[in-house]
Amino acid sequence: MSIEFCHQAVMLAEVTEVLRDLPSGVVVDATLGGGAHSEALLNANENLQIIGFDRDQDALNAARKRLSHHGERFIGVHQEFQHITEVLASFGHQGAAGCLFDLGVSSFQLDNPxxxxxxxxxxxxxxxxxxxxxxxxxxxxxxxxxxxxxxxxxxxxxxxxxxxxxxxxxxxxxxxxxxxxxxxxxxxxxxxxxxxxxxxxxxxxxxxxxxxNQELSHLESAVKQALSLLVPQGRCAVLAYHSGEDRIIKRCFREAANAPTPKRYALPPDPQKTATVRLLWSGARKPDAAEIVRNPRCTAARMRAVEKLETDT
Ligand SMILES: C[S@@+](CC[C@H](N)C(=O)[O-])C[C@H]1O[C@@H](n2cnc3c(N)ncnc32)[C@H](O)[C@@H]1O
Structure with a gap:
């Protein structure tokens, strides 16, 4: 039985705003799904090229179909996102201009009995x-x-x-x-x-x-690889859907920004460490009420994003 790929991209406007204007280079969509976020990014910036990952062959097929009219601007890979560095290298890229993780399952997966x-x-x-x-x-x-x-x-x-x-x-x-x-x-x-x-x-x-799916086991490694691949002013955005995931993202981002505690208990930055990224906002952004009404499955979404600093030495 063939099932139509049906998944409403979460916080699409916010994701597009964060990842639209990036330095030149490839953008990684680490969790391609049906390719709705990738599609919006490709439409928003005609200079952008995306390498998309999904471990689900059906999702990848749907994304390839949806994005085929973008020709060489889109490459889809059947691979787990913990292999970002090696996959990018296999396409000749040592760095990335942006990276998106939209974690968890898609409606397409959930709705197929x-x-x-x-x-x-x-x-x-x-x-x-x-x-x-x-x-x-x-x-x-x-x-x-x-x-x-x-x-x-x-x-x-x-x-x-x-x-x-x-x-x-x-x-x-x-x-x-x-x-x-x-x-x-x-x-x-x-x-x-x-x-x-x-x-x-x-x-x-x-x-x-x-x-x-061992969803938490490789997340930290994948996000750390993404942060290290980012070129200066490159950005990484993550949508998490439960507290276990979000805690991992918060920790990785805060450590890289040398901002290890929440603002309200702010300790001074560790003088032994150098920040490699800045947090684009403090805390996590949530979908607005109108989006929750349109798509109740997005209710738990928490979005965090960082930008790579000029130098990481
Ligand atoms: C929430 S959906 C993404 C939806 C997508 N942003 C869109 O616009 O349609 C998450 C996708 O990530 C994939 N995924 C989850 N963990 C993964 C991993 N470790 N490596 C690669 N893909 C993964 C799932 O198979 C699923 O298709």
Whole structure:
């Protein structure tokens, strides 16, 4: 079955504003998805060239189709973003003028029941962004021991009922589908918790997806590579969708800006270190109310951005 790529790019105007006017050089879209952000950037600046990464071949195919009319200005690569430096080098680039990370899953992935990402559609327990990888959600749900499961529900999604949910999952094994998993979680929770906003299985699904795709393991390395590749005045923007991701970005950016603490507790910069970037604004920007109404999936988005300083010596 062929499914149309349907994903509304998040904070598109803000991303375009930050990455439109860059020094000459290639721009990296580390999480291409269907290519909506890339498309806007290519349209906004006719001198810009983009190398886009996605680990999902279906997303990459959709982006290639969408951006083919830009000819050589767009190159799509089926690769994980932790390989940015080597992939850029393979195309003859030692640096980058800009870099965008729009983390997490796309609506295209979430809304395809066969990919098994969502508690809203029944499908196999899969959740792999790259279906050639080994570990699936079924492996996590049916084989991890209880303590490990409980720990990852808390660590990856802050699930306060991790203990109850992990016990219920173990008791219900084997679990084969997203619907069975969603019902197991829902049945394990007290009525008061189920009355709260949001689906009771949301955090568990998020935590398992992060585990299956090892989403946090390589993020720091990829962002650090991007910062080091940036040419002077080059910019890096990141959209994160949960606190675990955003904490990693905040730490990487603050360390590179030699601004290790939030402004309100500001300590003086460390005299032993030299800032290599400046924060384009303090804290994280959020989507405005109108965008949240249009696209409720963007509600959790947090955008941070930095600009490379003239010298990093
Ligand atoms: C939120 S979507 C991006 C949507 C995109 N900005 C657009 O305009 O359509 C995130 C994409 O990043 C991809 N992705 C997530 N982690 C990745 C990684 N480590 N390496 C490469 N791609 C990744 C996912 O497969 C997904 O297609």
């Amino acid at each position: 066969q990919r098994g990402f969502s508690f809203r559609h029944n499908g196999p327990l899969d959740m792999r962004m790259d279906p050639s990888m080994q570990l699936t959600a079924a492996d996590v749900v049916n084989n991890y021991d209880r303590a490990v499961l409980k720990d990852l529900l808390w660590r990856n999604a802050g699930e306060k009922n991790a203990q109850r949910i992990s016990a219920a999952i173990i008791a219900a094994r084997p679990i084969a589908t997203t619907q069975e998993l969603a019902e197991t979680i829902s049945d394990a929770l007290p009525a008061a918790v189920k009355r709260r906003k949001g689906h009771p299985a949301r955090r568990t699904f998020q935590a398992i997806r992060i585990e299956v």
